[in-house]
Amino acid sequence: MTAAELAPLAVVLPFLGAAVTFILIRHSRARRAVSITTLSITLLIEVVMLLAAPSAGTQAVHLGGWSAPFGIVLVVDQFSALMLVISSAVSLAVLVYAAGQGMADGDEDGPVSIFHPTYLILVAGVSNAFLTGDLFNLYVGFEILLTASYVLMTLGGTAPRIRAGVTYVVVSVVSSMLFLIAIAMIYGATGTINLADLAVKLETVDPATQMVLHLMLLVAFGIKAAVFPLSFWLPDSYPTAPAPVTAVFAGLLTKVGVYAMVRVETLLFPGDRINSLLMVVALLTMIVGILGALAQSDIKRLLSFTLVSHIGYMVFGLAISSRVGLGAAVYYVAHHITVQTSLFLVTGLIERRGGTANVDRLGGLARLSPLLGVLFFIPAMNLAGIPPFSGFIGKLGLFQAGVELGTPLAYVLVAGGVATSLLTLLVMARVWNRAFWRSPGDAEDPDPILLASKADGSSVGTSRHVTGEATGRFSGRNPVTLLPPTMTGPTIGLVGLGLALTVLAGPLFTLSDDAAQEMLDRTPYIEAVLGPGADG
Amino acid sequence: MTVNITLIVLMAAFFAAGIYLLLERSLTRVLLGLILIGNGANILILAMSGGAGQSPLYVEGRPAEDYTDSLPQALILTAIVITFAVTAFMLGIIYRSWVLGREDAVQDDPEDRRVADQSSYDYEDDADIPADTSEFTAVDAGALGDAEATADIRDTRGADAVGGAASRNGGGAGRPDPTATQKRPGGEPR
Numbered sequence: 001m002t003a004a005e006l007a008p009l010a011v012v013l014p015f016l017g018a019a020v021t022f023i024l025i026r027h028s029r030a031r032r033a034v035s036i037t038t039l040s041i042t043l044l045i046e047v048v049m050l051l052a053a054p055s056a057g058t059q060a061v062h063l064g065g066w067s068a069p070f071g072i073v074l075v076v077d078q079f080s081a082l083m084l085v086i087s088s089a090v091s092l093a094v095l096v097y098a099a100g101q102g103m104a105d106g107d108e109d110g111p112v113s114i115f116h117p118t119y120l121i122l123v124a125g126v127s128n129a130f131l132t133g134d135l136f137n138l139y140v141g142f143e144i145l146l147t148a149s150y151v152l153m154t155l156g157g158t159a160p161r162i163r164a165g166v167t168y169v170v171v172s173v174v175s176s177m178l179f180l181i182a183i184a185m186i187y188g189a190t191g192t193i194n195l196a197d198l199a200v201k202l203e204t205v206d207p208a209t210q211m212v213l214h215l216m217l218l219v220a221f222g223i224k225a226a227v228f229p230l231s232f233w234l235p236d237s238y239p240t241a242p243a244p245v246t247a248v249f250a251g252l253l254t255k256v257g258v259y260a261m262v263r264v265e266t267l268l269f270p271g272d273r274i275n276s277l278l279m280v281v282a283l284l285t286m287i288v289g290i291l292g293a294l295a296q297s298d299i300k301r302l303l304s305f306t307l308v309s310h311i312g313y314m315v316f317g318l319a320i321s322s323r324v325g326l327g328a329a330v331y332y333v334a335h336h337i338t339v340q341t342s343l344f345l346v347t348g349l350i351e352r353r354g355g356t357a358n359v360d361r362l363g364g365l366a367r368l369s370p371l372l373g374v375l376f377f378i379p380a381m382n383l384a385g386i387p388p389f390s391g392f393i394g395k396l397g398l399f400q401a402g403v404e405l406g407t408p409l410a411y412v413l414v415a416g417g418v419a420t421s422l423l424t425l426l427v428m429a430r431v432w433n434r435a436f437w438r439s440p441g442d443a444e445d446p447d448p449i450l451l452a453s454k455a456d457g458s459s460v461g462t463s464r465h466v467t468g469e470a471t472g473r474f475s476g477r478n479p480v481t482l483l484p485p486t487m488t489g490p491t492i493g494l495v496g497l498g499l500a501l502t503v504l505a506g507p508l509f510t511l512s513d514d515a516a517q518e519m520l521d522r523t524p525y526i527e528a529v530l531g532p533g534a535d536g
Numbered sequence: 537m538t539v540n541i542t543l544i545v546l547m548a549a550f551f552a553a554g555i556y557l558l559l560e561r562s563l564t565r566v567l568l569g570l571i572l573i574g575n576g577a578n579i580l581i582l583a584m585s586g587g588a589g590q591s592p593l594y595v596e597g598r599p600a601e602d603y604t605d606s607l608p609q610a611l612i613l614t615a616i617v618i619t620f621a622v623t624a625f626m627l628g629i630i631y632r633s634w635v636l637g638r639e640d641a642v643q644d645d646p647e648d649r650r651v652a653d654q655s656s657y658d659y660e661d662d663a664d665i666p667a668d669t670s671e672f673t674a675v676d677a678g679a680l681g682d683a684e685a686t687a688d689i690r691d692t693r694g695a696d697a698v699g700g701a702a703s704r705n706g707g708g709a710g711r712p713d714p715t716a717t718q719k720r721p722g723g724e725p726r
Contacts, residue, residue, distance in 0.1 A: 136611055143618045150625055159636045162629055163643045166563060169629065173570050173622055174558070180577045180615055187608065188584035236645050295651050 003052030004059030004076040006045050007131055010084055011074075013042045014124035021116040028113070032099045035116045039095055039123065043088040050081040054511065058518060058528040060133060068530045069197040075133035075529060078515035079330055083130045083259060086334045089497060090251045090341045091123050093490040097345055098244035100486025115155065122148035122248070129256045133529055135183055135193040138260065142179065142224070146172050149253060152245045153237065160240045168237035175223035182216035189213060196529035199267050199522060214269045218261065225257025227315055228285035231308045235292065238307075239300035243348025246300060250307050251341030255333055258314045265318055266326070266519040278319035279409050286312030286420040293427045299347045299357045299435070302427060303340070306383065309420055310336055313398060316413055320401045326516035328397025331509055335382075335390040335501055342379045342494040346372065349491060350435060353482050355447025359434040363443035364450060366436035369483060373436050378495050380432065382502075384425035390501040393509070395421060449482075543583040550576030561641045563630045567623065574619040578612045585609070 017038030024031045058077040062068060098115065125145030132138050150172070154165035187193055189209055190201040202210060219230070226234040234254070238246050265278075289309025296302040314336070317329025351357045353369055366373040382389035395417060402414040434443075440450040501508060518524050550572045557569030585608035590598065592606040634640055 136614070140614060140618075147618075147621055147625070150622075154629055154632075157629075157632050157636075162633050162636060164645070165629055166633065166642060169622070169626060170558075170566055170570070173626075174573075176618075177570070177573050177577055180574075181580060183611070184577065184581040184584050184608075187581070187611075193607075193611075236648060239647070295654075297651070298647060301647060301651075 002056060002059060003049045004056060005061055006049055007059075007061050007074045007076050008063065009045050010042055010049075010088075010127040010131065011124050013038055013045070014120040014127065018117040018120035018124065021120060025113050025117075028102070031113070031116050032102075035120055036092070036095060036099065038120060039088060039092045042123070042127075043085070043092055046081065046084040046088050049076055050078075050085045053078045053081040054514060058524040060528040069192055069194045072137050073133035073194065073196075073529050074131040075195075075525065076131065077518055077525065077528075078511055079259075079262070079519060080130045082330070082334060082511060082515065083255070084127060086337050087126055087130065087252050087255075088123070090337055090494065091119075091126075091248055093494040093497070094244050094248045094251075094341065094345065095119060096490040096493075097247075097348070097487050098242075100484055100490065101244065101348075103486055104484040114151065118148050118151045119248075121145075122152065122252075126252050126256055130259060133195050133525075135186065135195060135198065139176070139179055139183060142256070142260075143176060145253065145256065146176065149249060153241050153249075155242060155245065164237040164240040167233055171223065171233040171237075175220050178216060178223070179220035182213060182220055185216065186213050194529065195263070195267055196526045199526055200530075202268055210269065211273070214264070214274065217264050217268070218274075221257045221260040221264065222281075223257075224254070225261060225315075226254050226308050226311055227281055228288055228308070228312070229281075231285065231289070231311070234308055235296075235301055235304040238304045239298060243300075243344065243351065246304075247341045247344035247348070250303070250344050251337045254307065254311055255337050258311065258318075258333060261315070262318055262326075262329070262519070265321065267522060267525060270520075270522065272321060275319050275321055276409060278315055279413050282312045282315035282319050283413050283416045284312075285309065285315060286416055290420050290423040290427065294423065297358050297360045299350065299359060299431060300344070302359075302431065303343055303347060306424060306427065307340055309424070310340070310383070312420065313395065313417065316417060317398050317401065319413075320398075320405055320410065321520075322401055322404065323513065323516050323520060324397060324404060325401030326519065327509070327513035328394055328401055330512035330515050331390075331397060331505075332394035334508070334512070335394045335498070338494060338498045338501060339379045339382045339391065342491060342498055343376070343383065345491045345494060346376045346379065349375070349483060349487060352487075353449075354435070355449040359431050360444045361446055362435035362440075362450070363438045363446060364436075364440035368440075368450070371488065372483070375488070375491055375495055376436065377432065379498055380428040381425075382498055384428050385421045386425070388502060390498065390505060393502070393505050397509070540583055540587065543579055547576045547579040547583065550579065563626075563633065563640050563642065566642070567626045567630060570626070571619065571623055574615070578615055578619075581608045581612050581615070 017035055020034050020038075021031045024034060053076060058075065060068070061074045061076070063072045063074065066072070095116075098119070102115075122145050125141050125143075125148060128144060129138055129141035132141055150165065150169050153168055154161050183193060186198065186202075189205050190198055192198055192201060202213075205213075223230045223233075238249055241249065286309050289305050289307075289312060293302050293305035293309060296305060313332050314329050317325045317327075317332060320326070347357055349372055350362070350365065353372060354362045354365055356362065378389075382391045385391040385395045399414045399417060402410045402417070440446050443450065554569045554572030554576060557565045557572065560566060560569070585605045589604040590602045592603045630640065637643075
């Protein structure tokens with residue numbers, strides 16, 4: 001039995017966990033225990049798969065004993081194994097954070113109880129999308145994660161969430177329809193929907209038809225990945241969701257779109273026919289996204305714009321499509337999932353501590369809670385690409401690939417990447433200056449919670465009980481812990497994971513480089529699915 | 537591959553009507569548009585299956601070409617189930633939207649409007665840095681006095697914080713204090 005044969009468990013376990021938590025919907029403690037245990041086991045299995053991946057090469061699991069072009073296959077290669085491990089680690093951290101928030105606030109009744117089952121279904125959908133070797137199964141994986149995300153997005157059903165949820169659902173459904181239409185046309189053109197089989201058969205299709213199919217898939221995935229002209233929906237809808245939900249959406253959902261784009265570009269339609277188009281799109285995504293971030297004052301919205309902007313870096317690496325570029329893009333995806341999620345989690349903590357996520361109304365957080373300062377500072381600098389951190393390593397790899405390519409457009413792209421990096425630093429410095437450094441009194445209409453705690457004269461701690469009367473947001477409620485260890489713990493863990501990506505950059509970069517080579521070769525994937533000698 | 541022209545025309549009609557409805561601002565019409573597009577996509581899959589044939593039950597001696605391709609039908613079935621789930625959910629949130637706001641239309645994002653309307657001048661970023669940044673000047677007294685004066689409006693706990701913060705700020709590093717420069721008695725006008 002090889003490690004890759006464990007792959008179905010990565011999808012099945014979260015589903016089982018979802019079923020069990022659904023049964024336990026009235027028992028909050030048991031529900032938390034089940035969901036956290038399930039995700040921990042899933043993560044463990046995926047780590048085993050990742051460790052085995054470099055030596056085992058690409059492995060395929062034929063589900064239900066159906067042989068390749070007819071049945072559904074799950075394919076484990078280094079790229080999918082890495083994505084699985086990172087996504088599960090991040091979703092585990094967010095789950096613990098959300099459970100900690102629930103414990104701290106006592107929100108055990110009402111619609112929040114649906115959170116655990118839905119969240120596990122989301123994780124199952126993400127794992128399915130990363131593993132599948134079948135185009136229609138990829139569509140199903142997307143639909144599983146999207147349907148779960150609709151529920152999470154509108155959790156509680158308040159007016160702002162319903163408003164944002166409508167936009168989100170309609171845009172997602174339209175992109176799914178485009179994907180479905182593309183699948184129908186691809187089936188009409190080739191008579192198969194198995195990715196490996198398609199890789200062989202699409203080469204015989206007329207180039208003009210190929211181009212139509214290629215662009216339709218890219219538009220469908222581009223909407224999901226929030227690539228520039230198709231990214232308008234993201235900053236509109238993400239910020240209204242609860243903090244842990246936004247964090248996991250920002251980390252995972254767009255990256256599933258990027259993952260699908262990478263697969264389409266490398267496996268189905270290799271070659272550089274539309275690389276210039278991708279480069280222009282990457283440049284615009286980076287620049288327009290970060291300029292949008294500059295105008296925002298709500299940290300969640302600001303981070304949503306930086307999220308869009310940094311998707312541009314991944315498309316950049318994909319557009320270069322050399323081994324170096326693709327490898328750097330793979331590394332960058334792993335880096336960005338971790339860092340963006342930790343920033344959103346920290347924003348959730350800032351909102352608790354400062355009463356708002358609007359930088360104009362925040363101040364003095366560095367003095368009120370130095371821990372929060374450190375937790376924000378590290379991922380913020382990491383995102384901006386300041387040297388010791390993983391963001392710098394990823395960007396350096398991308399720029400190196402761009403310079404190696406040496407075309408004028410590639411140089412423009414490198415310049416755009418550097419400018420975006422500097423603008424990200426500016427955006428992060430603005431948040432830092434306002435929310436953390438200036439005194440709370442300088443803030444515009446600060447939440448009483450910022451000023452109240454100072455006057456208490458009590459020491460600055462990470463966890464503090466505030467009574468209802470002194471606080472704005474929590475008024476009329478029982479005393480709450482502002483920064484409970486159950487919420488700071490997972491955040492620290494995730495920031496630590498971001499640092500680990502820096503420390504382990506050597507082996508990780510080798511891994512992503514090998515993954516890129518494996519994808520560019522295509523033969524290992526095709527032979528793993530269809531058997532040796534199938535690559536026509 | 538044979539193509540059924542009726543199916544293609546039907547699909548085109550569904551897509552056209554669906555896209556027209558999708559561009560409306562009323563949520564119910566948007567939902568109807570999505571349903572039509574979903575059904576259009578299903579018909580497209582059916583059209584791509586390459587014509588009808590015998591039912592796909594194995595009969596000895598029958599050539600492979602005589603059977604209907606059953607895969608597209610499996611795909612359509614899955615797609616129908618998914619569209620059904622999404623439609624049910626959409627109906628739920630449209631109803632919720634109606635209950636909350638008596639509104640059956642796509643609404644603007646208020647934060648987006650606010651950001652679009654704000655001026656490009658940002659006090660914190662664009663204000664002139666005051667020339668006088670030395671420590672322990674008359675600024676401190678002025679800042680403290682102002683802060684206490686404004687504090688009357690706030691509750692007592694808030695006032696202490698403002699006063700404490702302002703004095704700490706003015707006496708600390710050479711960082712300009714906006715309230716101090718703005719309200720300095722006798723200082724140069726901004």
